[in-house]
Amino acid sequence: MTQLDEALIRSLTPGVIGALVRRGADFAAAEDAVQEALIEAIRVWPAGPSPSSSSGGDPVRDAKGWLVTVAWRKFLDATRADTARRRREDLVEEEPRPGPAASVDDTLQLYFLCAHPSLTPSSAVALTLRAVGGLTTRQIAQAYLVPEATMAQRISRAKRTVSGVRFDRPGDVATVLRVLYLVFNEGYSGDVDLAAEAIRLTRQLAAGIDHPEVAGLLALMLLHHARRATRTAPDGGLVPLAEQDRSRWDTKAIAEGVEVLQAALARDRLGEFQAQAAIAALHADAPTAEETDWVQIVEWYDELAGLTDSPVVRLNRAVAVGEADGPRAGLAALAELDASLPRHAAVAAYLHERDGDLATAARLYAEAAHKAPNLAERDYLTRQAARLNTGRSR
Amino acid sequence: MAKYLLLKHYRGAPAPVNNVPMDQWTPEEISAHVQYMNDFAARLEKTGEFVDGQALAPEGSWVRYDGEGRPPVTDGPFAETKDLIAGWMVIDVDSHERAVELAGELSAAPGKDGKPIHEWLEVRPFLAAKPSTTECTFK
Numbered sequence: 001m002t003q004l005d006e007a008l009i010r011s012l013t014p015g016v017i018g019a020l021v022r023r024g025a026d027f028a029a030a031e032d033a034v035q036e037a038l039i040e041a042i043r044v045w046p047a048g049p050s051p052s053s054s055s056g057g058d059p060v061r062d063a064k065g066w067l068v069t070v071a072w073r074k075f076l077d078a079t080r081a082d083t084a085r086r087r088r089e090d091l092v093e094e095e096p097r098p099g100p101a102a103s104v105d106d107t108l109q110l111y112f113l114c115a116h117p118s119l120t121p122s123s124a125v126a127l128t129l130r131a132v133g134g135l136t137t138r139q140i141a142q143a144y145l146v147p148e149a150t151m152a153q154r155i156s157r158a159k160r161t162v163s164g165v166r167f168d169r170p171g172d173v174a175t176v177l178r179v180l181y182l183v184f185n186e187g188y189s190g191d192v193d194l195a196a197e198a199i200r201l202t203r204q205l206a207a208g209i210d211h212p213e214v215a216g217l218l219a220l221m222l223l224h225h226a227r228r229a230t231r232t233a234p235d236g237g238l239v240p241l242a243e244q245d246r247s248r249w250d251t252k253a254i255a256e257g258v259e260v261l262q263a264a265l266a267r268d269r270l271g272e273f274q275a276q277a278a279i280a281a282l283h284a285d286a287p288t289a290e291e292t293d294w295v296q297i298v299e300w301y302d303e304l305a306g307l308t309d310s311p312v313v314r315l316n317r318a319v320a321v322g323e324a325d326g327p328r329a330g331l332a333a334l335a336e337l338d339a340s341l342p343r344h345a346a347v348a349a350y351l352h353e354r355d356g357d358l359a360t361a362a363r364l365y366a367e368a369a370h371k372a373p374n375l376a377e378r379d380y381l382t383r384q385a386a387r388l389n390t391g392r393s394r
Numbered sequence: 395m396a397k398y399l400l401l402k403h404y405r406g407a408p409a410p411v412n413n414v415p416m417d418q419w420t421p422e423e424i425s426a427h428v429q430y431m432n433d434f435a436a437r438l439e440k441t442g443e444f445v446d447g448q449a450l451a452p453e454g455s456w457v458r459y460d461g462e463g464r465p466p467v468t469d470g471p472f473a474e475t476k477d478l479i480a481g482w483m484v485i486d487v488d489s490h491e492r493a494v495e496l497a498g499e500l501s502a503a504p505g506k507d508g509k510p511i512h513e514w515l516e517v518r519p520f521l522a523a524k525p526s527t528t529e530c531t532f533k
Contacts, residue, residue, distance in 0.1 A: 120488045122395045123442070144395065146445050146486045154442025182395070185526035195527060224527050238525070374522040 018106020
């Protein structure tokens with residue numbers, strides 16, 4: 001007997017919600033019912049197929065059918081109110097319409113709904129993780145370090161916000177990609193690996209929709225994820241790209257990322273994520289930091305700057321110019337940017353150090369540490385200032 | 395999706411507009427104030443933005459290590475401490491603007507004569523533990 005793991009069960013979530021919606025359930029109620037069915041599935045399935053046929057068949061051979069049946073029953077249970085009873089009886093007569101569901105379309109519709117522009121970013125993220133990712137409210141709350149009650153409210157508000165949205169129209173892919181990008185960037189905390197989850201959801205989206213930016217985002221995530229183990233020292237400290245142990249990069253993920261990216265770039269419809277992925281691919285491709293093709297990286301940053309006005313891009317471009325054409329050129333590129341941008345002082349410190357002005361570099365590293373947006377960067381920058389102040393070389 | 399600390403001070407903040415100490419309010423004015431704070435927290439729970447809220451006793455002591463095998467040294471409380479924290483609320487919001495908006499609402503809690511206190515609250519962003527995966531210049 002094949003055991004079903006939690007990841008497989010969760011991957012069925014959007015299709016099951018879609019099946020309930022097509023049978024007449026509204027999205028919010030369908031989503032609640034499927035969440036309950038998932039929890040039941042995770043509880044009973046490891047022990048093998050349910051012995052009673054009341055649960056609707058063999059979950060191992062037809063996991064989705066089992067979930068649809070159980071979720072539909074949960075939905076009917078939940079609509080017991082008098083006003084709903086008549087409707088339920090109508091629905092019982094209509095159902096069931098078993099057989100293979102149009103799961104790809106259902107899944108896509110859910111991505112669009114959960115990233116609907118009427119939602120705030122944090123609501124869209126939470127709803128996507130629950131309704132598309134099949135995570136429990138508790139897991140999402142733990143990942144974002146908020147109380148479970150708070151996350152439950154955030155999700156139920158999000159569901160109310162999209163309750164009037166038609167389920168059968170395609171939305172804007174860009175909004176979906178922004179949500180997945182946010183999930184990926186949150187990384188890893190608690191027992192849910194959000195970066196891996198973002199990759200799973202983006203891969204699933206890429207399987208259902210033919211769009212070069214979806215592929216670009218998938219490639220970007222794979223190429224960054226490939227370096228994850230080497231970005232953090234055993235003591236939790238940040239390890240910059242140039243000092244990472246390249247022999248520990250995940251070559252399989254890099255190969256897949258490059259392949260996905262090349263196929264996307266061949267379509268000749270460049271977008272922000274493809275350009276970012278191209279830069280990540282050039283880093284991944286360099287056997288040593290010294291062999292990095294900085295000239296090409298600068299060219300990609302120029303492309304990227306034409307696609308987005310992100311200050312992160314402009315700062316990173318100045319770093320790349322500093323590597324390609326020397327620190328003076330990098331400082332000149334930096335001089336064109338607003339000094340109040342986040343990480344401006346950090347980039348200036350690095351370029352001044354490369355230029356040999358250690359006193360200025362030390363002062364700027366300390367200033368950058370003071371302004372750092374997170375602990376890992378603050379500690380890293382403080383150590384750089386301390387290193388220069390105690391007269392040590394890199 | 396960023397956490398902020400809203401800090402309320404017993405002492406150390408600039409003077410509020412409606413600057414009458416609580417012991418000179420009527421009992422009804424105190425009840426109205428407490429109700430406002432409770433309602434505010436309840437509303438934040440409903441919007442999915444509430445993380446934590448606590449009040450602190452005004453009196454505490456100072457403690458420090460005093461060497462191997464010795465008990466810690468304690469001192470205080472110091473009545474002259476300039477900055478005295480009364481309590482906090484932790485919120486998880488989409489933007490700095492939203493944090494400021496909520497602090498503004500909290501500062502409008504009613505005081506003497508039922509008029510808003512216009513109390514100064516300190517808004518402090520949390521430092522995340524790690525940089526986001528793709529946006530850090532150094533990794």
